[in-house]
Amino acid sequence: GAGVSQSPRYKVAKRGQDVALRCDPISGHVSLFWYQQALGQGPEFLTYFQNEAQLDKSGLPSDRFFAERPEGSVSTLKIQRTQQEDSAVYLCASSAGLAGGWVEQETQYFGPGTRLLVL
């Protein structure tokens, strides 16, 4: 059980296609985050889970984006009817506690990301 893993690492989709991106957090981590990182930009918050509960989804850009974490471990980010502007790297992060890594001594661990290209 190394770090956070994400799959697929790369995804090419035709515009209008649905995609599903998977995140396997570190075992036992309570907090899980999804971020979207456009080329040359910093990551932008999409959504936050505390165990299986999605406590904040205010960063999801449209109702085409949906995230779930049904058993409080693996999470899936789904994008329906993909558009070219959805092309980005999607990062997942997890942390052990409830603070999500923004308290001293608590670290947020990031996965390598899924690079999505919509043609």
Add this chain to the structure above:
Amino acid sequence: KQEVTQIPAALSVPEGENLVLNCSFTDSAIYNLQWFRQDPGKGLTSLLLIQSSQREQTSGRLNASLDKSSGRSTLYIAASQPGDSATYLCAVGLGTSYDKVIFGPGTSLSVIP
């Protein structure tokens, strides 16, 4: 609305040089600030976290400072090495827990052997 900027966007230095990366934020009402490193094709690795009540944090060759009143943070890297080549991002935390995090666009650093 909080905005985070980083200057320069890219930096190239010879090995052994000391360097400073800059981060600016528009709203001083932050809870903390964190510096990350991102290697190509990899996720972010946390380097240093500074609470709003602190002025600086140090880890090895890295020193991060925070001046809330002026909306600035700097990351100082001493005796740079080729392995330091990466993109460095700062991010401000706006709340006490998971609250939204605002990232800067990053500075791409190349250390030339």
